[in-house]
Amino acid sequence: MLTGxxxxxxxxxxxxxxxxxxxxxxxVIEQITYLLFIRGLDEAHTREENRAVG
Numbered sequence: 001m002l003t004g005x006x007x008x009x010x011x012x013x014x015x016x017x018x019x020x021x022x023x024x025x026x027x028v029i030e031q032i033t034y035l036l037f038i039r040g041l042d043e044a045h046t047r048e049e050n051r052a053v054g
Contacts, residue, residue: 002010017028 013032014028017023017031022028022031
């Protein structure tokens with residue numbers, strides 16, 4: 001079950017995609033997947049940078 005806070009966050013994400021011109025739910029899921037993948041790459045890169053510095 002979705003809590004009020006979580007539901008609100010999900011609605012905000014959907015609204016952002018809708019405002020950006022992406023209304024197809026499959027496209028939204030695809031874009032979220034890309035964003036999560038890129039975020040994972042960025043976090044891995046940041047960890048490697050920190051490891052090299054420290």
